[in-house]
Amino acid sequence: MDLLDRLVDKGLRRARPTREEALAVLATSDDELLDVVAAAGRVRRHWFGRRVKLNYLVNLKSGRCPEDCFYCSQRLGSKAEVLKYTWLKPEEAAEAASAGVAGGAKRVCLVASGRGPTDRDVDRVSKTIEAVRERHPEVEVCACLGLLSEGQAGRLRAAGADAYNHNLNTSEATYGDICTTHGYEDRVATVREARSAGLSACSGLIAGMGESDEDLVDVVFALRDLDPDSVPVNFLMPFEGTPLAGTWELTPARALRVLAMTRFVCPDVEVRLAGGRETHLRSLQPLALHIVNSIFLGDYLTSEGQAGREDLAMIADAGFEVEGADSDTLPAHRDGLVTVRRRGAGTDLPPNA
Ligand code: SF4
Numbered sequence: 001m002d003l004l005d006r007l008v009d010k011g012l013r014r015a016r017p018t019r020e021e022a023l024a025v026l027a028t029s030d031d032e033l034l035d036v037v038a039a040a041g042r043v044r045r046h047w048f049g050r051r052v053k054l055n056y057l058v059n060l061k062s063g064r065c066p067e068d069c070f071y072c073s074q075r076l077g078s079k080a081e082v083l084k085y086t087w088l089k090p091e092e093a094a095e096a097a098s099a100g101v102a103g104g105a106k107r108v109c110l111v112a113s114g115r116g117p118t119d120r121d122v123d124r125v126s127k128t129i130e131a132v133r134e135r136h137p138e139v140e141v142c143a144c145l146g147l148l149s150e151g152q153a154g155r156l157r158a159a160g161a162d163a164y165n166h167n168l169n170t171s172e173a174t175y176g177d178i179c180t181t182h183g184y185e186d187r188v189a190t191v192r193e194a195r196s197a198g199l200s201a202c203s204g205l206i207a208g209m210g211e212s213d214e215d216l217v218d219v220v221f222a223l224r225d226l227d228p229d230s231v232p233v234n235f236l237m238p239f240e241g242t243p244l245a246g247t248w249e250l251t252p253a254r255a256l257r258v259l260a261m262t263r264f265v266c267p268d269v270e271v272r273l274a275g276g277r278e279t280h281l282r283s284l285q286p287l288a289l290h291i292v293n294s295i296f297l298g299d300y301l302t303s304e305g306q307a308g309r310e311d312l313a314m315i316a317d318a319g320f321e322v323e324g325a326d327s328d329t330l331p332a333h334r335d336g337l338v339t340v341r342r343r344g345a346g347t348d349l350p351p352n353a
Helices: 003-013 019-026 030-048 090-102 119-135 152-159 184-196 213-226 252-265 277-288 308-317
Strands: 051-061 107-112 140-144 163-165 200-202 205-207 230-235 270-273 294-296
Touching: 003 019, 003 030, 003 252, 019 213, 019 252, 030 252, 051 090, 051 270, 090 107, 090 119, 107 119, 107 163, 119 140, 119 152, 140 200, 152 184, 163 184, 163 230, 184 200, 184 213, 200 230, 205 213, 205 252, 213 252, 230 252, 230 277, 252 270, 252 277, 270 277, 277 308
Parallel strands: 051 107, 051 294, 107 140, 140 163, 163 200, 205 230, 230 270, 270 294
Antiparallel strands: none
């Protein structure tokens, strides 16, 4: 059995590929690229059919972060000319979320810059979650607020959040090369904290920051071990005014190989094509839909994406369909991990407590 047949076989059984197999995907030639995409596509269709889940970002608080993540335009001392503002009011955030929901988004991701929330911030975000829920009881709400302190994940869950995002970003070995103000273990702890509070965990990576193939494979296997329900794959946007400005390492083919490797290692998980897709995949974006089952709609936190209507046209042109609120994203064996709350805050029904 050759490499791709083995990976498809394992993907359909949720069996773990070897590290060598994952590395071999990254090392495939351009002549093999369409075979790699087709093989990853078989795994994708087995677990997710031709559905594409749309996610919509709302940046609740932008810029002026005290942390120094080298890839981030909102970092301490960043000279990137991104929007800088403090907390949106709950109604403003709900209004912003409505644009994404109107475009077909099934999940709203409420994001704030910063090391992590204070308890007052959690109160504020809880009100925002309730405001979004009031308008859109059918959508999933994910919070992304940085490192969580004890008890904060439970409070977000009680306020109606379905999920929490905190990315590992890169391998443990190279984490110190992209951030000095917090560590890899802090990130792992927050993902675990979110999961143990009953939130669906979302954790992913950024490719193109100078990492080796080994680093990419390490972070994707670390994610498999953490077992999040969704894995966003970002491609570095090297903002001017950040330490990684000028780091242009990716080609569209490389980006597809990274996505395919992630799909083979995390076969039944929502693999989400995230920041940098337009810039790095360029005209090959539709091929990525054969690998991932989820994308962000519209703009990112500090950069603009292609117009939402172009995303929708791309999905239709490539023969995929937008996933509706009435279908489950994850396969049945993962059921119960992403259950949209329909009781408690924001409803007439009592909470589950
Ligand atoms: S990634 Fe988050 S914690 Fe790091 S600098 Fe950017 S906003 Fe701050």
